[in-house]
Amino acid sequence: EVQLQESGPSLVKPSQTLSLTCSVTGDSITSGYWNWIRKFPGNKLEYMGYISYSGGTYYNPSLKSRISITRDTSRTQYYLQLSSVTTEDTATYYCARFLWGVFAYWGQGTLVTVSA
């Protein structure tokens, strides 16, 4: 069974870079599309972007200048970096596997708070 697990700092200071890792078991990240999605405190869900089986990326245009998604296929991990964060980036961050056109598998989520 595919399992995803997010990890990273729970607290980031304003203007710094938020960095998260998604560790995948039960699947290869050299197939399919591997995503980041966040949920704000008011419950709004925002799609952030993906890294594909070939290493290609897509980013939500709303984030395009600040986001980077990379991967390490040998570790079956992929990563999120979000630069110049503000308090508005406080959210629960999820990694998710895209399959059949839907987000079929999700991590448990990790809360990241942006605060001085």
Place this chain on the structure above:
Amino acid sequence: DILLTQSPAILSVSPGDRVSFSCRASQNIGTNIHWYQQRTNGSPRLLIKYASESISGIPSRFSGSGSGTDFTLSINSVESEDIADYYCQQSNSWPTTFGAGTKLELK
């Protein structure tokens, strides 16, 4: 971006009730709509894909319908474990977007 409007924001139900959640898209998206359930402290779980296609492991009391701009998720007979937030998501065009959710609560 395609805007998805979910209504109502909150639904109050009793066990055994039949309930329906609405999701309206800002433009025609065919049947490229999917539904997720998120319980408190849980991750979203896929319930229905492509408007009406069932998902393995999801109880048969969940069903979906609609096409174009208007979509509905129904629960035939609500159980206490169904208390959660419900979201629709469109995959018709990028970026994919989610509705704001409907909260299902017990009366």
